[in-house]
Amino acid sequence: MSYSRNHSTSSSSSSSSMAPPQSPSATSGTLHHVPPVSAFEISSSSSSSPNLLLWIGGLTDTYHSVDYVYQLASSLPQSWSLAQTNLSSAGSGWGISSLSQDVNEISSLVSHFRAQGKQKIVLMGHSTGCQDCLHYFASEDKRGDRATVDGVILQASVSDREAIAMDMDPTNLLHANSLAESWCKDGKGEHILPLNITASNFGRNPVSARRWVALSCKGGEDDYFSSDLDDETLKNTFGKIDKPLLILYGEEDEYVPKSVDRKALVNKWIPFVKGKVDEQSKELLGGASHNLNGDDQEVVDELIKRVSRFLTSI
Template sequence: MSSSASSDSSVAPPQPPSATSGTLHHVAPVSAFEVTTSTTSSNLLLWIGGLTDTYHSVNYVYKLAQSLPPTWSLAQTNLSSAGNGFGIASLSQDVNEISSLVAHFKDTGKQKVVIMGHSTGCQDSMHYFASEDKRGDRAQVDGVILQAPVSDREAMVKDMDEKEYENACKTAEQWCKDAKGEHILPLNLTVSMFGRNPITARRWVALACDGGEDDYFSSDLPDQKLQTTFGKINKPLLILFGEEDEYVPDHVDRKALVSKWIPFVKGKVDEQSKELLGGASHNLNGDPEEVADELVKRVGKFLDTV
C-alpha cells in the first residue's frame, strides 16, 4: 500500500524540509541514492518504497542507513513507479529496474546486495523471486527483508465503499478483457482510494482484484498459491510486520499470518520474523523512537548473518 494514498483523514501532514549526504547512482531510466556513512562498505541494503513513496517520504530509512553494521551501506531506489507513477507501472517493470540497480552495485564492487521492500516494495521483492525471469538476466541478490508486507486488495476492501470497490473492479476487469488494459480508468472510480493519481485498468486489477499480479499477502490465499510465492524464496528472509499497521483489516491475525507464510520459504527465515514489530504503524512515520530503534536492531542483526 501507499504511505499516503488512502483518503483516510489520519494521514500524517507533510514532512519538513530535510537533506541527506550521499551518492546518486543513475542507471537509466532509474536511480538509487546511497547514503554516506562513516565507513567504507562492501555490501549494500537496497531499499524499495511503496506506492507514492519518493526520497525522504519514509523517515526511518535515513536512521537505518546510519546504523547498519560497518560493512553495509543503504541505497534507496527511485523507480519509474515512484511517486505518482505507480498507476501506469507494474511489478514486472519494477523488478527489471531493481535488477539493473543490483547489477550496477555488484559491478561497482558491492559483494552482497540485500533488497528491503517497504509496503508495495514488498510485492516487488516477492515478485523478484516468484516471477519468471523472461529476459534471463535478473541479478542475484543475497537476501530479502519484507517491512509492512500488507495486502493491497484487503486494504482497499477495508477503506473503500463496498459498491465503489465492486464497480471499479468490474469495470477494470471488463476493460482488460476488451484489450483496454492500458487505458486510464475514470477518476470517479479511483479517486476515493488514490486521489487524482492516474491508474490503468490493468494496474487496478493487479492491485485490487483477487489473484491480481500484486496479490501476494492476502490472508485468504490458499497453500498452493503460497507454494508458488513464498516457496520461491531461496535466500535469507526477514519479515517485519507492524503490530499497529493501519492498512491491515481487523479480522486478520497478523502473527498467525506470518506463521502461515514461514514454512513455505526455502531459504533461512530469521527467527525475529516470528515476532511482530511492536507499536509499528505502516511506515513508522510518527511512531515512538523506540519503534524505529527496534527495526534498526532487527535489520542489523539479520544483515550480520547474511
C-alpha cells in the same frame, strides 16, 4: 495500505495525510543513475562498505517520504551501506507501472552495484516494495539474467486488495473491479479509469485498468499477501524465496483489516520459504504503524536492531 502505503492524497485513514509537514533537510550521498532509474546511496561512516542494503519504497514513495530510512542508513553494521531506489513507478508513476517493470529495473540496479564492487546485496521492500521483492523471486516472467541477491527483507508486507476493500463501499468496489476487468478483456488495459471510481482510494493519481486489476482483484499481479490465499498459491510465491528472509510486520499497521490475525498470517507464510527465515520474523514489530512515520523512537530502534542482526547473519 500500500498507496504509499502513504496515500497522502486520499482517504482520512491514511496516517501520512495527518502527519505534520516535514521540515527542510539535506542528506549527503551518491546518486547512482541507471537509466531510466536511480538509487541514492546515503553517506555514512561506512560509505565505502563492501555490502549494500537496497531499499525499495511503496506506492507514491519518493526520497524522504519514509523517515526511518535515514536513521537506518546511519545505524547499519560497519560493512553495510544503504541505497534508496527511485524506480519509474515512484511518486505518481505507480498507477501505470507494474511489478514486472519494477523488478527489471531493480535487477539493473543490482547489476550496477555489483559492477561497483558491492559483494553482498540485500533487498529491503517497504509496502508495495515488498511485492516487488517477492515478485523478484516468484514471477513467471522472471528473466534468466535477473541479478542475484543475497537476502530479502519485507517491511509492511500488506495486501493491497484487502486494504482497498477496507476503504471502499462494497458495491462501488465490485463495480470498479468489474469495469477494470472488462476493459482489460477488451484490450483497454492501459486506459486510465475514471477518477470518480479511483479517487476515493488514490486521489487524483491516474490508475490504468490493468494496474487496478493487479492491486484490487484476487489473483492480480500484486496479490501476494492477502490472508485468504491458499497453500498452493503460497507454495508458488513464498516457496520461490531461496535466500535468507526477514519479515517485519507491524503490530499497528493501519492497512491491515482488524479481522486478520497478523502473527498467524506471518507464521503461515514462513514454512513455505526455501531460504532461511530469521527467527525475528515470527514476532510482530511491536507498536509499528505502516511506515513508522510518527511512531515512538523505540519502535524505530527495534526495526534497526532487527535489520542489523539480520545483515550480520548473512
